Amino acid sequence: MSEKKESPTEETQERMVIKPSDIDPRFKYEISKVPGAENIMLCFQCGTCTADCPIARFSDSYRPRRLLRMTQLGLKNQVLSSDVIWLCAACFTCVDHCPQDVEIAGVLRTLRNLAVKEGFMPTVFKELTSNLLQTGLAYKIPESRLRRRRETGLPPLPESNLESVNKLADVTGFLKLIQARRD
Amino acid sequence: MTGLKYLLFLGCAIPYRVSSYEISTRKVAEKMGIELVDMPEYNCCGLPLDPVSHDIMLALAARNLCVAEQQGLNIMTLCPGCAGTLRKVNKMLKEDKKLRELVNGYLKEVGSEFKGTIEVKHLIQVLAEDVGFDRIKEAVQKPLSSLRVSEHNGCHVLRPVKYIGFDDPENPIMLKRLIEATGAQCLDYLDETECCGAPISGVNEKIPLELARDKLNHIKAVGAQAMITICPFCHMMFDTNQSRIERMFNETFFIPVLHYPQLLGLAMGFSPDELALKELRVDASKIIDTSIAHNMRTSEK
Numbered sequence: 001m002s003e004k005k006e007s008p009t010e011e012t013q014e015r016m017v018i019k020p021s022d023i024d025p026r027f028k029y030e031i032s033k034v035p036g037a038e039n040i041m042l043c044f045q046c047g048t049c050t051a052d053c054p055i056a057r058f059s060d061s062y063r064p065r066r067l068l069r070m071t072q073l074g075l076k077n078q079v080l081s082s083d084v085i086w087l088c089a090a091c092f093t094c095v096d097h098c099p100q101d102v103e104i105a106g107v108l109r110t111l112r113n114l115a116v117k118e119g120f121m122p123t124v125f126k127e128l129t130s131n132l133l134q135t136g137l138a139y140k141i142p143e144s145r146l147r148r149r150r151e152t153g154l155p156p157l158p159e160s161n162l163e164s165v166n167k168l169a170d171v172t173g174f175l176k177l178i179q180a181r182r183d
Numbered sequence: 184m185t186g187l188k189y190l191l192f193l194g195c196a197i198p199y200r201v202s203s204y205e206i207s208t209r210k211v212a213e214k215m216g217i218e219l220v221d222m223p224e225y226n227c228c229g230l231p232l233d234p235v236s237h238d239i240m241l242a243l244a245a246r247n248l249c250v251a252e253q254q255g256l257n258i259m260t261l262c263p264g265c266a267g268t269l270r271k272v273n274k275m276l277k278e279d280k281k282l283r284e285l286v287n288g289y290l291k292e293v294g295s296e297f298k299g300t301i302e303v304k305h306l307i308q309v310l311a312e313d314v315g316f317d318r319i320k321e322a323v324q325k326p327l328s329s330l331r332v333s334e335h336n337g338c339h340v341l342r343p344v345k346y347i348g349f350d351d352p353e354n355p356i357m358l359k360r361l362i363e364a365t366g367a368q369c370l371d372y373l374d375e376t377e378c379c380g381a382p383i384s385g386v387n388e389k390i391p392l393e394l395a396r397d398k399l400n401h402i403k404a405v406g407a408q409a410m411i412t413i414c415p416f417c418h419m420m421f422d423t424n425q426s427r428i429e430r431m432f433n434e435t436f437f438i439p440v441l442h443y444p445q446l447l448g449l450a451m452g453f454s455p456d457e458l459a460l461k462e463l464r465v466d467a468s469k470i471i472d473t474s475i476a477h478n479m480r481t482s483e484k
Binding site: 054059091092095096103105109116121124132138139141149155158159164165177 | 193194195196198199200202205206209221222223224225226227231232233234235236237238239241242243246279282288289290292293295338339342343344345352353376377378380381382383385386387389390391393394397459
């Protein structure tokens with residue numbers, strides 16, 4: 001996923017041309033029902049989140065304040081299809097600093113969850129997901145590492161209960177969600 | 184101080200590629216009298232999948248908590264991501280009845296139920312709160328008093344305050360005090376509490392490397408001889424990626440990055456080999472030699 005450079009003209013255009021058909025007025029209500037994103041409507045655009053965000057310092061496009069405003073406005077498709085929502089590192093600095101008690105990282109996570117439902121998911125998550133279902137862990141521990149554990153005198157790595165993991169993936173709807181993404 | 188016993192939750196990243204953290208922790212814990220029981224049948228804490236589905240994160244974390252409840256032991260993790268996630272979900276499920284009902288509905292399908300009977304702590308929280316600074320100072324046999332280092336806390340050990348409640352995220356002092364207990368000096372630097380960027384490495388390589396470079400520069404500027412981390416991901420950013428950052432930006436750092444238990448282990452008298460210091464990408468032998476030579480000089484006097 002590449003960084004999208006925002007030239008001033010592009011940003012001005014985006015700001016000026018918001019058509020009523022781009023707006024889903026129910027979007028903010030949908031978001032605010034999700035635990036962790038309840039306070040989305042309280043954001044008054046002070047910009048503390050963006051100012052304190054370590055990622056925003058080095059990114060031309062990741063601006064949490066902007067994403068919060070776009071969400072409040074109902075620019076659902078634009079937000080969910082954007083690469084930018086995947087740049088939050090979940091360091092939670094914004095959550096601690098927000099004067100309105102908006103869990104910004106929680107809103108970002110909610111946006112990502114919805115993006116996945118709409119069919120947008122970076123490749124890396126396909127790998128993590130497949131590892132989880134096969135091994136119970138997010139990473140597939142290579143055989144060489146397991147051998148090295150034995151050589152260095154470390155106890156063997158406990159095996160995950162794969163049956164339970166896959167059952168949980170099923171009952172939470174995760175499996176169905178992922179299968180839809182694979183098709 | 185007797186009877187400290189925890190379930191060791193290893194997570195995914197440590198067995199995957201940061202075994203020196205595990206090796207040094209086990210050595211230090213044993214000598215400190217902390218009994219570590221390998222957590223059976225554990226699965227991913229859930230955090231890496233949270234962006235895809237909040238519900239699978241909750242279910243995975245809760246299942247781990249249930250395993251610990253069945254064992255009747257508190258969890259100790261080495262990875263701040265695991266600690267933060269398990270602590271957060273533990274708190275949420277204890278306090279939010281509606282959420283607990285939802286998650287227990289999932290858990291019922293695998294024959295488990297969340298009861299809320301255990302606690303989760305990261306290694307440094309165990310050391311600071313349960314072992315205590317006095318006990319750590321007593322265990323130090325070779326104070327590293329010639330060494331000047333800087334710390335990098337893992338975000339999820341500290342934030343968000345409302346779920347974690349350990350130390351002060353705006354001015355964290357616990358890791359500093361733990362470092363100072365080894366005799367080493369811990370130097371402040373600019374933007375100390377900033378994230379290493381590792382969590383987005385999978386979607387953007389450049390930003391995390393720029394962030395890590397920034398921190399390495401700030402640490403270099405204050406003259407630290409080493410960096411001390413407590414997170415496998417931060418460690419990968421600063422140690423594994425250090426030579427890559429040097430090439431990318433045409434800079435040199437040569438700053439060894441030690442896991443905190445490696446530093447403590449050296450002060451407790453373990454050999455560099457016992458603490459798997461050879462596994463570090465950035466050679467740490469120079470700072471080890473300096474501290475050992477200093478100790479020899481001091482003992483001769």
